[in-house]
Amino acid sequence: MLYDGRCGFCSAGMRRISGLLRELGYATAPLQAPWVVERIGARLALDPQELMLLTPDGRIIGGVDAYLHIAGEVWWGKPVAWMGRIGWVHGLLASSYRWIADHRQRISAVCRLKPDLGGEGGAP
DSSP: OEEOTTOHHHHHHHHHHHHHHHHTTOOOEETTSHHHHHHHOHHHHHSOSSOEEEOTTSOEEETHHHHHHHHTTSTTTHHHHHHTTSHHHHHHHHHHHHHHHHTHHHHHHHHTOOOSSSSTTOOO
């Protein structure tokens, strides 16, 4: 799972779910990591608009679809993943995700969430 390491909200979220992701066989890395920039390109990695899941087969799944993909891999998340694929539910989830993504730096500042990398909100 690839996230904006300069964002306190994103970094805090990844710290919270990294254990679950490890159990499922996924690692986490900031989008700004050199190997990530090389793999997915600077356009996506250096001006992140959403988190991304890089699957073992090389697909990139972004935003709310990345969360739904992960939800589908755990027994208690399967109902959420299934419902999230219904058109209007997916639209609502995607809109909510976009609003949070657009306001994540403000949320980070208000909640004093520290990023994993230097950037908005100060150094970790």
